[in-house]
Amino acid sequence: MVDGSIKHRLTALVEEAAGACIAEGLLKLENLPPVEMEMTKEAAHGDYATNLAMILASPARMSPRKIAEMITGHLRDERNILEKSEIAGPGFINFFVREQVWAEELKDIERLGKSYGSTDTGRGRKIQVEFVSANPTGPLHIGHARGAVVGDVVANILAMSGYDIFREYYINDAGNQMNNLGKSVWYRYLELLGKSVEFPDTCYQGDYIRDIAGDILKKDGDLYLAKDEGETIRAFTDYAAGIILEGIKEDLKEFGIVFDRYFSERVLYVNDGVAGLLADLEEKGFIYREEETLWFKTTDFGDDKDRVVVRKNGEPTYFAADIAYHKNKYERGFDTIIDIWGADHHGYIPRMHAGIQALGHSRETLRVVLVQLVNLLRDGKPVAMSTRSGEFVTMREVVEEVGRDAARYNFLMRRSDSHLDFDLEVAKRQSNENPVYYVQYAHARICSILRMAQDRGIGMPASADVDPQLLRIPEEIALIKALIRFPEIVEGSARTLEPHRITFYLNDLAGLFHSYYNKYKVISEDEAVTKARLFLMKCIAIVLNNALLLLGVSAPEKM
RNA sequence: GCGCCCAUGGCUCAGCUGGAUAGAGCGUCGGACUACGAAUCCGGAUGUCGCAGGUUCGAAUCCUGCUGGGCGCACCA
Structure with a gap:
């Protein structure tokens, strides 16, 4: 039990002792700062130590050692957990725990079993963790994999800490990239029908595009040749995105990651989420118009410059949709929202914070975890990757090669915001x-x-x-x-x-x-x-x- | 030019909200299987915590400046 842990009991002892000193007028203090109790690194310093006396020295205008003496003099160890306490160094109070107490703790661990480590710190508060959120334009690659694991494990940890966790994937299925996807399939489709076309380099080059075009051909033959090109491309976009998203879901599942919900960006437009948001912001006075363009005054909240939410051509920006999405998250009752982003998006944080503050939420309710890039290596040598040319190592390939456990563990061996070298050969090595x-x-x-x-x-x-x-x-x-x-x-x-x-x-x-x-x-x-x-x-x-x-x-x- | 992140043994990195003598792994040198599993263990060597100031009882940790590296600065997502 956490409440009954040795650390908490010692902390309480010290709080009571210091409180008694204050009550008796020995310590002239208004109130007591939080007591820090840490396990020591060295046996000579006992098992736990507190720096309280040194913290109080300045406000109480007394020497740390004198305060330490007073506190130790007022310790009332009624449950008899201490062998002794000592004052050491500049004013640390070191606690030596009776040997027997340790082993008693073991019995708690055994009794709690699978729930050992769980706490109720979160008290059931609702947290949404949004991660991966890649556009469905191609399979997930190695970079997505790290974000996926970090997001999943952050969610696990919070769940173990007593939060009510919801995992969500935001599907960026609107905008230019999606249009490019549809075009890519269209051109491959034409190629397969023997038409000579020039494949634009803005399009997706990967083999999976050709496979999808092949599927369409097998299913419907050449009937799209007779149809309107724009309409066909839209249809191909939908079809391809659906197939790719299914693949992404499968890959994630193989990697041990399951989402509670996949949230489509398009839904925001269908349900007037974006329009509603813009009206909302305008009403609150955060929007101004410059010719045909709508700007959001993010500078009111500390951003470097204002941001466009509706383009000259009348289309809302990605940013507008994203605020609408976050608005939707809050409306679903989450107390805290966590976004896991690639570190290259860090510049986006101030404007997102501006967005949620404009909606009336405090900064702290949106926390962004940045995940740095992964350098994929094989035997110490970089593996060439380029998304454009379609030459990238997919998440699936990595998981298949090194195994789920090794892959996940390796992604968690560094702080998220530092670069990670992932060596395929080392990850397979049993050493x-x-x-x-x-x-x-x-x-x-x-x-x-x-x-x-x-x-x-x-x-x-x-x-x-x-x-x-x-x-x-x-x-x-x-x-x-x-x-x-x-x-x-x-x-x-x-x-x-x-x-x-x-x-x-x-x-x-x-x-x-x-x-x-x-x-x-x-x-x-x-x-x-x-x-x-x-x-x-x-x-x-x-x-x-x-x-x-x-x-x-x-x-x-x-x- | 402006902003964010980073700088710790030869290499890759930890270092919790400032704490006591800065830690791991790899690599290197030398040892341990007639042993509950050697995918393991034990021991030696290696540091101006980028540089210079400042804050205080105390700084790898906080503040300022500088050097060096990464990233971002769209009516892209």
């Missing part, structure tokens, strides 16, 4: 260069131990039959402390929208386990110790499993 197997191996190894114990007639002990005192080797304490950190890691990851924190945590935890495994035997002649260690193993497996699940990566029992 330390490829941490996904390192972590999965830890899980498989534990399962193997548990099987072995089972074979030897040693079942998993019930919680009550485990003597916590028997887990006191430093490596065991370190493992338990790592397990205890998990809910905090999830919480931090949710707060900052940084999924890579889970990945790094998993590497740490797996490392601690492998190290312990090589040094000590879990199953031994000593039955009581064996039981205690088996119990510890089970808890490690629980956390590995929960964390991997969060990343959408499997936790195999055998490899």
